[in-house]
Amino acid sequence: MSSIKDYARASFRIVEPDEIEIEYDGNSDLLTIYINGKPYRGVEPIKPFPLSNPHYILFRSTLTHEDICVVNDIRRLRKEKRILLEHILDKRYFIPSIIDVYDITYTGEYYVCKVKTDRGDRTFKIMGRRNVYRIDNKIVIIDIDENIYLVENYEKMGRKAKEELMKII
Amino acid sequence: MDTDLELSGDESIVARFESDIAVDGRYGVSYLIVTSKRCIVCDDKGRVIHSVDLSNISSVSIVDYVGNSEVKLTLKDGRVIPIIRFTRSLRREFNEAVSLLEDASSIKTVINEHKEEVERVKFKMEPLLFVLRFALPYKLALILGLASGIAGIFLGLLPPYYLRILIDDVILAQRREQLIVIITIIVVTQALSSILGALRSYALSYVSLKVMHSIRVNLFRHIMQFQPNILDTYESGRLISRITDDASRVNWFLSWGLEQLLRSVISLASVATMIFTLDTRLAIIASAPLPLLIFGVSMFSKKARWVYHYEWRRSTDVSALLVDVIPGFPVVKAHCMERYEEDRLKNRLNEVVKAGLRSTILNLKFFPMLSFIISSATAIIWWVGGLEVLGGGITLGVLSAFISYVSQFYGPIQTLISIVEPMKRASTAAERIQSLMSMDPSIKDTPNSIDLDIKGEIRFENVWFGYTPYTYVLKNVSFEVKPGEKIGIVGPTGSGKTTITKLLLRFYDVNKGRILVDGVDIRSIKIESLRRQIGIVSQDPRLFNDSIVNNIRYGKPDATPEEIMAAAKIALAHDFILEKPLRYDSPCGEGGSMLSGGERQRIAIARTVISDPKILILDEATSSVDTITEDGIKKALDNITRGRTTIIIAHRLSTVKDVDRLIVLDRGEIVEVGTHEELLERNGLYAKLWNTQFQEKLAEAKVSG
Numbered sequence: 001m002s003s004i005k006d007y008a009r010a011s012f013r014i015v016e017p018d019e020i021e022i023e024y025d026g027n028s029d030l031l032t033i034y035i036n037g038k039p040y041r042g043v044e045p046i047k048p049f050p051l052s053n054p055h056y057i058l059f060r061s062t063l064t065h066e067d068i069c070v071v072n073d074i075r076r077l078r079k080e081k082r083i084l085l086e087h088i089l090d091k092r093y094f095i096p097s098i099i100d101v102y103d104i105t106y107t108g109e110y111y112v113c114k115v116k117t118d119r120g121d122r123t124f125k126i127m128g129r130r131n132v133y134r135i136d137n138k139i140v141i142i143d144i145d146e147n148i149y150l151v152e153n154y155e156k157m158g159r160k161a162k163e164e165l166m167k168i169i
Numbered sequence: 170m171d172t173d174l175e176l177s178g179d180e181s182i183v184a185r186f187e188s189d190i191a192v193d194g195r196y197g198v199s200y201l202i203v204t205s206k207r208c209i210v211c212d213d214k215g216r217v218i219h220s221v222d223l224s225n226i227s228s229v230s231i232v233d234y235v236g237n238s239e240v241k242l243t244l245k246d247g248r249v250i251p252i253i254r255f256t257r258s259l260r261r262e263f264n265e266a267v268s269l270l271e272d273a274s275s276i277k278t279v280i281n282e283h284k285e286e287v288e289r290v291k292f293k294m295e296p297l298l299f300v301l302r303f304a305l306p307y308k309l310a311l312i313l314g315l316a317s318g319i320a321g322i323f324l325g326l327l328p329p330y331y332l333r334i335l336i337d338d339v340i341l342a343q344r345r346e347q348l349i350v351i352i353t354i355i356v357v358t359q360a361l362s363s364i365l366g367a368l369r370s371y372a373l374s375y376v377s378l379k380v381m382h383s384i385r386v387n388l389f390r391h392i393m394q395f396q397p398n399i400l401d402t403y404e405s406g407r408l409i410s411r412i413t414d415d416a417s418r419v420n421w422f423l424s425w426g427l428e429q430l431l432r433s434v435i436s437l438a439s440v441a442t443m444i445f446t447l448d449t450r451l452a453i454i455a456s457a458p459l460p461l462l463i464f465g466v467s468m469f470s471k472k473a474r475w476v477y478h479y480e481w482r483r484s485t486d487v488s489a490l491l492v493d494v495i496p497g498f499p500v501v502k503a504h505c506m507e508r509y510e511e512d513r514l515k516n517r518l519n520e521v522v523k524a525g526l527r528s529t530i531l532n533l534k535f536f537p538m539l540s541f542i543i544s545s546a547t548a549i550i551w552w553v554g555g556l557e558v559l560g561g562g563i564t565l566g567v568l569s570a571f572i573s574y575v576s577q578f579y580g581p582i583q584t585l586i587s588i589v590e591p592m593k594r595a596s597t598a599a600e601r602i603q604s605l606m607s608m609d610p611s612i613k614d615t616p617n618s619i620d621l622d623i624k625g626e627i628r629f630e631n632v633w634f635g636y637t638p639y640t641y642v643l644k645n646v647s648f649e650v651k652p653g654e655k656i657g658i659v660g661p662t663g664s665g666k667t668t669i670t671k672l673l674l675r676f677y678d679v680n681k682g683r684i685l686v687d688g689v690d691i692r693s694i695k696i697e698s699l700r701r702q703i704g705i706v707s708q709d710p711r712l713f714n715d716s717i718v719n720n721i722r723y724g725k726p727d728a729t730p731e732e733i734m735a736a737a738k739i740a741l742a743h744d745f746i747l748e749k750p751l752r753y754d755s756p757c758g759e760g761g762s763m764l765s766g767g768e769r770q771r772i773a774i775a776r777t778v779i780s781d782p783k784i785l786i787l788d789e790a791t792s793s794v795d796t797i798t799e800d801g802i803k804k805a806l807d808n809i810t811r812g813r814t815t816i817i818i819a820h821r822l823s824t825v826k827d828v829d830r831l832i833v834l835d836r837g838e839i840v841e842v843g844t845h846e847e848l849l850e851r852n853g854l855y856a857k858l859w860n861t862q863f864q865e866k867l868a869e870a871k872v873s874g
Binding site for chain 2: 003004005007011012014025046047048049050051052053055056058065067070072093121130133135140148
């Protein structure tokens, strides 16, 4: 009888920061990774838990759809590896963090949200509470065009921003 | 019950069961008494009708007739004696009687259950006192709120007193220098009163919020102790209403109602003292309407209780319908039953309107009359008081102070009357909460229940079970599953396949017989220990309105990210999850509405797989996925079912043909057991079902091909 623990161990190899080397292939916009010297080409880094565990990375082959390995915490990688990886992940996971809320107005059909994000100011529309959900203190907002915004920590938002957010949560 | 029943020296009564059909066959009373030596039946006068030694009884049975049933004893000499009849309302009680008579070893258990029942019934106190315990942890805040409210009452008595001084001793006496002093006192009094008011509001709001939290958590925790069969007694909408509506009504009483009641009583008493001190004659006039008001209130209360209860029941009917219909929205649309459902809702809403109008009419019969009586009394005081002032009997200041006090006198009376309605509502809500909280889960652990590390052996021994006391769904079912064995249970719809899994999970207890896991009766195993080690994937899995990762983690709260992904991989869910924008953090929607049927099913399989169950039940688990996905899931499940006791329930026989053994059920009975090949060779029900499905597949292939 194979337990889930055994199956997990066999299916997902956890690599330590020193065991992995990362190279960016500009032609394919993918990675070549080396685990203890063994190369794997055409690898895509994936955040399986982009909100609840954003530093956990799964490396997956785009050629064989094989899960090659996982890195438990991207922050433990050496600086140059981390910067390279973050650069690639940045466009794959464009989830701006909302740092302030100017105004949220209900128009009768949509809530129009005017916010300040870490990527600049933005105005977007949501239908209502079904477009907003919470993970602990984080608030995830998906607008009508399926863009995703994140409030990293509701409790740490300013008073005015909290009051505005109360209209939609 | 007086009886001519005589017991021998060492004989004692073990249990007594009261029937609702008398010995002459009319509605009435008769008794079945089980002693340590005999089975006795008495009539309502206590005369012994039957007396049979337990040692002479070979078996006991209940025969169901239309509208009533009868207990029959089969004696060792072969005679069958019908001993007592009862209506079907008492079927459950007499099932216990039969079990008691059949199995001497169960006597002790049943006696204990009876004792518990008696204790529970005796455990009665006034519902509002019962719910008062929720406020006890916040007694300091409650006392602060009450104390500031009461202090506010006494402060409120001061302004009319100073009004008299202001008019008589300052304005009319032309004492200009006193004016500022009196005005300052009035302003300070009002300021203090406002501060006390704010303190009271904060303290009582604090108590209110805390009490609401406590009632809801306690109710939820209590409901969670029950098994799914509680939904046979309460519809889910009604349970939700207990936690939401009833909790807020009781909360209002505990935080605000009680305070208003106390404040009004104290205020009434203190204002009465003041007006009697000022002018006895006018005070008597002011008190004259009181008997009429008290009589009116008591009449109103009697009627209001039933009217409000009726109104509440009508609104919960609407909630229950909505809770039932809204999740079934696709079914309604698919059957074009929108008008039908609209009519059903309209009918129930009409009932709400009627009930609401009934209570409005009741209020209108009472409250305008009350206002008129109070206004008339005030007018009379003005008239009599005015004459007294003109005649020099009292001063203008006294009359003004008196009128000011009178407005404070009727205020609490009006409050007392107006809180009758919410008090009644709170009282009925408290009654319902008390009745739910006093209910004991029928299936629960005993002090002797054990934790068992399950290996995976299952044995059903002569199991009889019915959801209602009248009809058995399983009849004398016996089978054994060895550890690591994979069996399939098949049979026509309604043959009792799913019931077997519900009994194994102890959602219900068997009526007769027993179920053993690793040789231990499951009633002796801690429910949590049993269920943690049994995993089930059902036909229509329920996902929660949460992220995919949290739905999978439901099966193992401390699962690592790798275990979560591994479980999803086994269930062939990993790839489609990674294609979603938020991957494993993607929301599932209410009941999994943001996922397709196949996706829901695969996440449910992952949720079960991750818990690493010792016994795995797949109850039509792949019926909602296409055959290609089903094949994939079957291959993946092979990894996890290998060496693990697995019960697969399937209507589609191709799903189970490769299992170690097949059990064929028909109308609650096992009719065949064997491998796929053996059963085909036997040419019985299984072969018939197989051939029918094979022919259907062939026909489908011809049509499509």
